[in-house]
Each structure stands twice: as C-alpha cells, then as structure tokens.
Amino acid sequence: MAGDLPSRAGIGLRTAHLRQIAAAPPSAGFLEIHAENYMGDSPAVALLERIRRDNELSVHGVGLSLGSAEGLDQRHLRRLKAVADRFQPFLLSEHLSWSIVGGTYLNDLLPLPYTEEALALVARNITQAQETLGRRLLIENPSRYLRFAASVIPEEEFLTELVRRTGCGLLCDLNNLFVSCHNTAGDPLRWLDDIPAEAVDEFHVAGHAVNEADGRTMLIDDHGSHVHAAVWRLLAEAVARIGRRPVLVEWDTDVPELAVLLAEAAQADAVLARSQGHRHVA
Amino acid sequence: MKTTTLMIAAAVAAAATSPLTAQAQNNTEKCYGVVKAGKNDCQTATSSCSGTSKKDAQKDAWIAVPKGTCEKIVGASLTAGK
Amino acid sequence: MLLELQQDFRRHLLREQAVSLSNAVLADGLSAQARLQVYRNHVTLSLREALRTTFPVTQRLVGEEFFAGMARQFIAAHPPLSPCLSEFGGAFPDFIAAFPPAAMLPYLPDVARLEWALNEAWHSGIEPALEAASLAVTDPEAAAASTLELQPSLRLLTSAWPVEMIWRANQSGQDGSGIDLAAGGCDLLIWREGDDAVFRSVAPEAAAMVRGLQADGVLHSAFALAGAAEALGLLLANGLIVGRRAVAPA
Structure with a gap:
C-alpha cells in the first residue's frame, strides 16, 4: 500500500513561496497544498499547474467536515474532487473533525465526541466521500483542546474502526498527537502502538505554541515555529513502530523563508534515515 | 430604428479598427499579486488547519470610533452620523 | 445527539446565544470555558484575518480596532457559507452600509x-x-x-x-x-x-x-x-x- 510512496520529507506549499517554487523545484520530496486554496480560477491555480509538472503533490483538505451530523456538503465534495482530478496527488487527506453545521462553515477543526453515533456517522461520510472522489482518503488525527463527557471510545480505537469500516488510510500528525495528549492527559506512545501501522500513509510534523490558562499550560497547534524536540522524538518513535512514510513539515503562521522550511524537511529526512524502520509486528 | 442600427454598425466598425489599444491600457490600477492568494493556508493565520495561539482581546464595551486614515479625508464629518 | 451538540457549539462559538457546554465538556483540571475559548479565539481571529486580507483599505480607513469590532459583528451575523475563504465577505459592504457606527463614513461601503x-x-x-x-x-x-x-x-x-x-x-x-x-x-x-x-x-x-x-x-x-x-x-x-x-x- 505504501510501497511506492516517496518516503521522504515534503513541505507545505505556501503562497509566499509559489513564485520561487515555480521558478525552480525545491529540494523537497513533495509539496502539499490545502485543497480549498485552489478551488477557484485564480492565477495561483495556473502557477500550481506549472509547479505540478516538476513536483510530487499531496492534497490536504481542510473544509470537508467529515464529522458533520447533517452529512457532507455535496458541492464542496465535488469541488474537492475537481482539485484531486486536476492535480492527481499521490495522497489525499482530510481530518477527523467537523466544521459545518446548518450551512455555516466555522473555519476550525472542531472536536467530535468519540461515541458509537459519531463513529457510524463519520464512517458513512468517509465512505460517501471516497465513492465520489474515486480515491482513498487519509484521515488525520486532530489537535484537541478538550474531551467530551460523552466520549467512550479512545481516539486510536475510533481511527482503527474507521479504517476497518471504510478502507480509509491514516495521516498520523505527531504534533497534533503531542498537543492533544498534553491537553487532554493522553499517552502518545500507547496511541502509536494501537493504531494499525499498515493503514498509515503519511506523517505530519509542525511547531506549536505554549499558552497559559488558569495557571496551566495549554499547547496550541499554531504551525508557527520550528518543530519541537519532543515532536521530533515522537516522529522517531512513530517511524520505529510504523515504518518509513512521507513526512510533511507544516508551517502556516509567520511563514519563514523557503530555505528555513527546507532545512526543517532535511531534519525530517534525517529522522527517517536514522530509523531502522518497521519494528511493527502485525 | 434604421438610423440606430446604422449608427451601431458604424460604431462597431470603428471600434474594431481603431488603434485604441495602447491608450486603453493606460490608467489601470493594479492590485493583488499571487502572494495575496491562499486564505485557507494560514498565510495570515486564517486556516482551519492550525490553531490560533493569540487571544481574542475584544472587550464587550467597544468604543465605536473609527481611527484610521479616514481622519485625513477632507469634507467628511467624523461626528455627524447621518 | 451529535447534531444538537454541533448546533450548541456553533451558538457558543459565534456568541449567537449563551449556551452552556460545561456539562458536555470535561474540565480535566482546566475549566471547560478555558478549553472552549481556544476554539472561539480561532474562529473569530481567523475569520477576521480573512476579512483583513480581502479588505485592507477598508481597515486602513477605520483603523485596526474599529475594523476588529465591525468584523466581529459581521462574522456573527454572516458567518461563511463555504469552506473557501476567498468567497467569504461578499456581504461585508452591505453590512457596513447598515452599520450605525460607520454611518459617518458614507464612502466606506x-x-x-x-x-x-x-x-x-x-x-x-x-x-x-x-x-x-x-x-x-x-x-x-x-x-x-x-x-x-x-x-x-x-x-x-x-x-x-x-x-x-x-x-x-x-x-x-x-x-x-x-x-x-x-x-x-x-x-x-x-x-x-x-x-x-x-x-x-x-x-x-x-x-x-x-x-x-x-x-x-x-x-x-x-x-x-x-x-x-x-x-x-x-x-x-x-x-x-x-x-x-x-x-x-x-
């Protein structure tokens, strides 16, 4: 499944770097775009077509809202399909979260209670999305700042069950995992032990911010700085358990110069290279 | 009707052949380069894909007085809300 | 169940009405309010930032603070209908035209x-x-x-x-x-x-x-x-x- 993927580090393609990257392909294994930025007909879309000729591309959706109780926004699903069809990414991913209710888009990856009801609903939405897209989706674990009283299923089990029911893959975001476990008293290593390694097709890493609230620290997944040492260590742990996979470095707030992003990607490549890879026994 | 029709035809012919090109392309204001794209990719912290560490500092008692370059515009009143 | 929770979440995030999610959210050593505030901050600030990106001159004319207040009220009244944020803000000019604190700037809309x-x-x-x-x-x-x-x-x-x-x-x-x-x-x-x-x-x-x-x-x-x-x-x-x-x- 993950056999012919470039198990290398890639970088998020940000608008500030579009022209530079169009002029000369960067030394990154692949580029990842946010699908919602390329659903219109702007000059950025034309630039991306040029960039695509020289670079591997993955498409990351941020607005499909797979956890919407009211079902999927069909128009948005079709627009996502158009982006995927146009740019032929080697990976297509979305989130285990919701952002649309009553026709309103709330522009955040909002948390789901991990219940049987939510599991059935998300599985149904993923199945429908995959049928329309004609592709397998990777589902990313979100950063969480709270837990619901109603949650009865551990997140790793919830994701495992989604894989079983829908055939989807997983995008394992190690920064999100670190942030969520800090904020909601979870155990990241157990989480990594418990997800199905063969379903994981991509890793994400990014920086996070440390906020104070009521005298305690809350980690915020702001993608606004270097990847923290603890998250690099978690990536190494993940590679050891799961195997080598493409690693994306995300940096979205206070976007630095391209060279800084590429140096971060080189560091991810070094983690992949050091790893013995795949200790996981099925 | 006939006169209007002829006038239009003449105008179309004139427009189609007149060397207005150079003149018409002057005087445009350009705006927006490619760098302005990408509202979802958190170029300015607008994406849903990452969190916001800044706090919304808005107070409930908001003093609603514009304080920008509008103060430099002549002929506008900043006090009389009509 | 899930639908009601999402509707309550929306009301809370957009401050449409006071809803208590305290029973639905575990405090976990930090108040439910403080946890929910992380989401509310992001929704408000990220959508305001989207408006700033689309309406830079409008913001410059009225200043950051006034723009922020105007944007906050607009976002609550006209939240986005599409996940493509470049399509967010079409109703902003008419909103400004009907926004009493901006009435003294008749050219602003x-x-x-x-x-x-x-x-x-x-x-x-x-x-x-x-x-x-x-x-x-x-x-x-x-x-x-x-x-x-x-x-x-x-x-x-x-x-x-x-x-x-x-x-x-x-x-x-x-x-x-x-x-x-x-x-x-x-x-x-x-x-x-x-x-x-x-x-x-x-x-x-x-x-x-x-x-x-x-x-x-x-x-x-x-x-x-x-x-x-x-x-x-x-x-x-x-x-x-x-x-x-x-x-x-x-």
Missing part, C-alpha cells in the same frame, strides 16, 4: 465594494479574448442584434464618492491624505489582467454601456448612447469581450 470586486475578479478565470477584427461586420442589422459576452472577471462599480482616489491614497507607501470628498463620484471597471486584478475609471457612457451588456448582453440596448464606440474600443483593447453571437430574430 463603496470602498469595500471595490475591494470585494477586486477579490472576485482575481479569483476568476480568463477567457480567450475576441479579436477586434472578428467584430468588424458587413451587415448592420446583424451587428445591432449581436450579443456580446464579457470576461467572467469583469465588474462595474458606480459610486457617488471618489473611491478610486481613496483606494490609491491608501496603498502602501501612501499616507491616506489628499482626498477631498467634493471630488465627486466615479465609474470603475474592474477585471483580472494576467496575475493581477486591475481597475480603471471610465466615462459614465462607457459604464452605462457595460451595465447594459451585463444586463442582457444585447448590443443595441446597451449602445444607444453617445460615446459608446469609445467604450467598446476600451473593452476590446483590454480583451474584455470574449464572444459575440447573433440573436435569433424575435
């Missing part, structure tokens, strides 16, 4: 309309332009009954205020001074040209013609005006006419 038109134009595709020569006709009747199709990016803004001057005076490097409202109104054509959105002021006759063409596309209803030939030349020279079709006789 039109400045915002110009910025929205530039945003829409920039996100529009470019169709191959019609060659001038293919407009040259031999049959006057056919010419009069033609319909013209315009570039999808083309927008027209007619304002009673000098919004072009206001916009220009508030670009980076300019300090916003030198504007006199007595300068009067303007008609602006906005479109996408290459990688940019552009606009220029045009004569009222040209504006009337474009308005006519936008309404029904038929040349003669748009064209019974003096100075329209020049306007047609302007459209042609800028590649803004993309097609011409003969209208079937009624």
